[in-house]
Amino acid sequence: MAILDQAGRRPIDDAPGLPARRLAAGLIDEVLRARTALDETYERMSPAFGLDAADAALARAIAITAFRRLGTIQHAINTRLERGSPRNSGPFEPILVAAAAQILFLDVPDHAAVDLAIRHLHEDGRSARYAALGNALLRRLAREREAILGETADPFADTPPWLAESWRAAYGEEVAAAIAASHAEEPPLDLTVKSDPAGWAEKLGGIVLPTGSVRLRERQPVPGLPGFTEGEWWVQDAAAALPARLLAPKPGERIADLCAAPGGKTAQLAAAGANVTAVDRSAPRLRRLRANLERLGLTAEIVATDAATWQAEPFDAVLLDAPCSATGTIRRHPDAAWTKTPEDRDRLVALQARLLNAAARLTKPGGRLVYCTCSLEPEEGERRIEAFLGANPDFARAPVRPEDIGGLGEAIDAAGDLRSLPHQLRGETARLSGWTGFYASRLIRL
Template identity: 40%
Template sequence: MADQSTQPAGNPQAGIPARRSAIAMLDQIQDEGRLMAELIGSGMLDRLDAPDRARAQRLASDTLRGLERADRVLKKHLNKVPPLTVLNALRLGTVELCNGGAAHGVVNDLVQIIGRHKRYGHLKGLVNAVLRKVAATGPEQWAALRVPRLPKWLRNPLADAWGAEAMLAMEAAHFAGAPLDLSVKGDADAVAQAVNGKVLTTGSVRVTDAGQVSALAGFEAGDWWVQDAAAAIPARLLQAQSGTRVLDLCAAPGGKTLQLAATGADVTAVDISDSRLGRLRENLTRTGLFATVQAGDVLDLQGSWPAILLDAPCSATGTIRRHPDLPHAKDGSEFGGLIDLQARMIDHAWGLLEAGGRMVYCTCSLLPDEGEVQVIEALERHGDMSVDRDALAVPGIDAEWVTAEGGLRLRPDYWADIGGMDGFYIAVLRKER
């Protein structure tokens, strides 16, 4: 799980920038409730070169996934809890050491990082002593510890929804992390061969131990874009045709927009965040695809379209295997507001859909209130709405994923033997003529 690389010969401080940045991210995620994507988007890692940016993200993510285990390992070596920055340095070091990191490089770097800290430099001796003890006894203890659990504010509602056994399986998937999935503009088999990946039954290409994304074959040529296999299913279910006018709502960061554009559809992509749309514009340029991109509030949009994809704002609880910062940055207090917003967006989008048209509603959430319940209640509000079960009959879709009301429920523990998938809810909705 953890990054096990050591410093290149001749450069004894090569690991310091990435480790220092990872600690800084951990501090802000836990102390200020900021998400890693937000921190990266604000330029926190811009001063690092590409390999160190990737390494800092990987170190921070590995530490968050193993936080519970790290704290249990550290507990026997600490008389009292040190300041958060020092604690996060110890946690990061513990995760690295317990997953095969070279003690010399890990310990020396973290001692130097804390030693140079203006407020906590006097604690470098503590860091040195504790991590050397962890290096000696931690790996054996680590292996015997349970899979880290989600915080109760999230674990309880998910266990209520899916049961204790499924909850444990999802936590195991979160701890394992996620391989890299690619959506492909052209020949999936050719891309899979070029990147040493495999084509999944749903058409995505999966790469294990991918390393630096921008260094993979086909990146510069725009042959593919990064998108979890589960996240690629909603656009496939919309079955957009060349020339069809499609409205992609809440489009950023744009993976689904690219999929729709690749079919030749006439796509209008709308998102409230112009800054987040920047990544979509960059990927459209890189891949040579076209879509009309506009920043604005979905609820203010007017017009009519024969096909709509609504990827509504949600708790993102289905993405924890790729975004382990979420349970540590959030507390669930925003769930109620998101659920209300989703219902309003469904109603507004339904008013934009032409008679006889189809709309895909989806959320990257594991909470039924953001998925199954939203569709059940929407069906009650709109007499001209029906669920199109037949639209789910596409390659790679397991019949057991289909829900009682006719939607699709995906979970992180599905495909566990090949790396799992993000949690998603998807429903294809038809409007009567």
Template identity: 45%
Template sequence: MADESRSMAVALLDAVLGEGRLLSQALADLPHDAPPSERARAQRLALTALRHLERAERLLSPHLRKAPPLTVRNVLRLAVVEMAVEGAAPHGVVSAAVDLVRRGRRTQHLAGLVNAVLRKVAPASFDRMPAQRMPMWLRQPLVRLWGREVVAVIEAVQAGVPPLDLTAKPGATAPGEALPTGSFRLTHPGQVSALPGYDAGDWWVQDAAAALAVQLLAPAEGEAVADLCAAPGGKTLQLAAAGARVTAVDVSEARLARLRENLARCRLSAEVVAADLLDWQGGPFDAVLLDAPCSATGTIRRHPDLPFVKDGSEIPALAELQAAMIDRALALLKPGGRLVFCTCSLLPEEGEDQLAAMLARHPGLRVERPEIAGAEAGWVTEAGGLRLRPDLWADRGGMDGFFMVRVRKP
């Protein structure tokens, strides 16, 4: 692997672990003239390091008398996961790490340290270590909810490279294993745009858990449906493919550009609106799908940077925003219309508690229990919501964590 890929991977780790930036933000700062293959490999290496940071630290700490500068530590972490997870030859990894440190004016004097430490670590013990734990602000409430064994399985799933899930148009098919709920799953997909059916627009990328929200809504052909907070558009595509007349609303014009691209590739149509939901005037609609902004704690298996840039302090403000959006979404419905509210969060404040508060604020609402092919009975909560967790289908690679519920307006 070219040293440029390693250098960019270290820069990504510095941004996440040193500056508290999301990986998606840091990726925009990588050199634009770097070959796409090197940028992609840098991203993959950074993701791997973030998924196994705790294990890497356990191997490195006994050989470090004091903490080196962040960039040097990230070079060491990256080298450890290359050897232990990627299976790269130790000699080449150590040589490249030393060269990378030697190139920096502020780090070159630590090249000898990097060489000595990496020659002492024992990557063979890596797999015997427990999976990386979630931060305590997230782990503790989940242990109280589901117990330590469930949380340990969630963490084990989050340590693995997630599979790629696809949703196919009705009547079409997609590559991969057919899942019980109708999605298709690929473990080693390669380049997505090279997969069969991509150019024909037969399918789109969408986690199997996320795809259940539209199945829960059960749109009928010709219905007027609003997809709120719609970008990047997986649910919009599902709704349009079902024959609904879709209005897709999102506050981000940049993210809506991707939604429009997906609609065009899949030869589907929807009205696309860039607006703040709380100010937007629309409807009335037969049905509304609200995938509200949330902590995204259910997506750590795909976004391992999240635990390092969030501390839970944003949850109360997000819960308040979600409640306001729920009220606005209900106001957009026709009498007798239905709303599906969902969040990709593991926390009850953004799921089960929101449902209880919604019912208290709107006494006439009626929860309609899920009837989804392939969904297991244990996924349904006492109140009639659908609680999805990463440990479900653990032997298949898991799924994103979601809460979703369908309510009927009086």
């Protein structure tokens, strides 16, 4: 059965599963075209589709898988289109990418992925002209799936060339390849608990990591887990929890958390008893921070302003989690690999420099300053701190010690800074291994 669209112009196919594929292809198209984050795009687009929870989750899973394996998918499609992708074909490419993600990497019957993609192609006059081409291509992908997945052992197959080159230069071929390979795995779910990590690990079916975070063995809907409503823990990648621990907050200290939203680090500082001022320029993100603190039963002063220009009485300690290219989060947010460019990185470096100078002004003599980014790029980490220390002789490093981070000395670089890499922190399985790529430097104002 089909219904007409609101303008009464074209029948809309209401086949089961097709609305989810419409959203998945729309997300892929919008993220790549506008270079926006998948999570934000999903939050903005999904309400208009009116999907139930299962279909919404399927659409998101298709899009995430497409970005996680986009290099492999595009290679498989492009090498099987003799004349390349047709021009002026509307949504032809994102529809095929979404279908290929299902055929090659998801537990979706081939016939369903192909049939729904062809129905979707027919909904737009530009792509409908190439429905037969799309049908033949997708059926070929299904027939040749094993050959496609075994075509290459290149660990950089799903990494944009500029990132592969950057990681080779920074870490060497072997480590760069390990980083790229780790991004193929679904990420684990880590929690920061207020107290008793071992007890909560037992209750939630998890394991306690050396750093004190709890890692769940199985992914489950977070709001339904014990302790969520009571505010006993919050979701936070194990590496993302380290910068606040490096700051070593003490009860009663005045601490500024700059670029604070959505508030995981703010919660850590507040839970330690510090008097926290959380600063962020994004009002929507600060609303999430307030909601998170309310659920957790924690308090902080919240300031909606640009941290680069904010002025206040100097603090005992300052934490700056600076905006960055987020290449350390690719395993959790695979779209980041395909929406960022070297130019984005270089633009962010200038912003990081301004924010770091502002953080320095807010640190009182004898106070502590931790600068961090979730980036693998040295321009946003090691080189930023070297430039800062060269221009600010009143600051010096307080080197990170293995005991500060659960004995994980492999995550400390030669200068004494934190440098976690996605392939570190080996666990029982590939999915239970790894963490976000983070850089953090702990400084003291002399």
